[in-house]
Amino acid sequence: MPPIEVFAPAKVNLALHVTGRREDGYHLLDSLVAFAPFGDHLTLAPAPVLSLTVTGPEGAGVPEGPENLVLRAAALLPGGQGAAITLDKRLPAASGIGGGSSDAAAMLRGLALLRGASLPEDRGLELGADVPMCLDPRPARVRGIGEDIAPVTLPPLPAVLVNPRVSVPTPAVFKALTARDNPPMAPIPGFASTTDCIDWLAGQRNDLEAPAKAIAPGIAAALSALATLPGCGLARMSGSGATCFGLFATLTEAETAFTHLRATRPEWWSACGALGDQRTLSQARRA
Numbered sequence: 629m630p631p632i633e634v635f636a637p638a639k640v641n642l643a644l645h646v647t648g649r650r651e652d653g654y655h656l657l658d659s660l661v662a663f664a665p666f667g668d669h670l671t672l673a674p675a676p677v678l679s680l681t682v683t684g685p686e687g688a689g690v691p692e693g694p695e696n697l698v699l700r701a702a703a704l705l706p707g708g709q710g711a712a713i714t715l716d717k718r719l720p721a722a723s724g725i726g727g728g729s730s731d732a733a734a735m736l737r738g739l740a741l742l743r744g745a746s747l748p749e750d751r752g753l754e755l756g757a758d759v760p761m762c763l764d765p766r767p768a769r770v771r772g773i774g775e776d777i778a779p780v781t782l783p784p785l786p787a788v789l790v791n792p793r794v795s796v797p798t799p800a801v802f803k804a805l806t807a808r809d810n811p812p813m814a815p816i817p818g819f820a821s822t823t824d825c826i827d828w829l830a831g832q833r834n835d836l837e838a839p840a841k842a843i844a845p846g847i848a849a850a851l852s853a854l855a856t857l858p859g860c861g862l863a864r865m866s867g868s869g870a871t872c873f874g875l876f877a878t879l880t881e882a883e884t885a886f887t888h889l890r891a892t893r894p895e896w897w898s899a900c901g902a903l904g905d906q907r908t909l910s911q912a913r914r915a
């Protein structure tokens with residue numbers, strides 16, 4: 629049987645409001661997410677047992693053992709059939725763009741095809757708050773701790789992403805919050821254009837940006853590098869950081885800005901593409 633290939637796109641929190649805290653310490657969020665046309669790649673070859681090999685430019689330091697979210701995801705699906713898994717890491721780990729969560733979600737989609745199994749009832753929430761939204765990688769308003777997902781329609785959002793090569797652990801950023809009961813996002817209107825959407829987003833926030841910046845000052849440098857690129861309409865951090873994104877009215881403007889940024893900051897991880905719906909690209913398929 630030919631191997632199965634699955635794409636695990638980067639997740640971007642276009643806005644992320646922290647609106648409360650549950651008794652178990654998890655924070656209640658109100659977030660607008662979209663997905664990038666770049667990300668990690670998984671290959672699942674039928675094999676007698678389950679094994680994982682991590683490759684790719686961002687693979688260094690990513691565990692190959694049972695703690696990898698890909699293997700933890702595999703353990704959730706019934707069916708004994710093994711698989712030789714290759715995880716080609718292109719997204720920096722622990723960087724706020726859902727790398728591990730998107731890999732876990734891609735693994736669930738791939739194994740569901742390989743084993744003919746259905747997806748777990750909690751849609752992978754037990755693996756991480758970002759996994760359910762990554763299972764169906766389309767623009768969505770996400771509430772609760774990540775389980776309450778409502779798809780939304782957004783125009784394509786040309787973006788440049790940059791990671792200043794600092795990794796910030798998600799729990800430390802939540803812990804450093806000074807206010808946990810902030811106002812939710814405004815109601816999401818229909819957007820006539822990309823510029824319309826960028827203007828609306830500028831009135832929303834990422835409440836994790838201030839605590840993340842306090843932990844990792846490199847984030848401020850990434851944000852100001854993005855904000856000063858010609859045509860950048862909004863620069864903001866994604867998730868718990870440290871990856872930041874800049875939004876542009878057109879893909880041509882974003883690509884020009886990306887070329888400039890890559891040349892001036894070659895030591896940073898960066899990528900460019902239109903954020904939006906990546907369901908088609910992310911479908912598990914036989915090679």
Ligand SMILES: C[C@](O)(CO)[C@H](O)COP(=O)(O)OP(=O)(O)OC[C@H]1O[C@@H](n2ccc(N)nc2=O)[C@H](O)[C@@H]1O
Pocket residue numbers: 641644653654655656657659724726729755756757758759772773774798799802867868
């Ligand atoms: C920041 C976001 O990326 C926004 O989409 C997510 O909320 C975090 O998602 P994630 O990385 O999948 O997070 P998890 O692996 O579930 O949680 C890591 C840690 O972050 C904190 N955490 C996470 C999610 C949440 N809603 N409240 C929290 O307080 C908890 O300390 C938790 O132990």
Ligand SMILES: Nc1ncnc2c1ncn2[C@@H]1O[C@H](COP(=O)(O)OP(=O)(O)OP(=O)(O)O)[C@@H](O)[C@H]1O
Pocket residue numbers: 689690691695696697698720721722723724725726727728729731732758798867868869
């Ligand atoms: N498949 C994986 N890819 C990357 N990291 C992994 C993976 N599996 C487990 N990890 C571990 O999980 C940690 C968090 O990595 P991940 O890429 O999920 O970041 P994140 O910033 O928490 O994502 P987000 O907050 O956007 O969901 C890493 O430090 C790494 O040791």
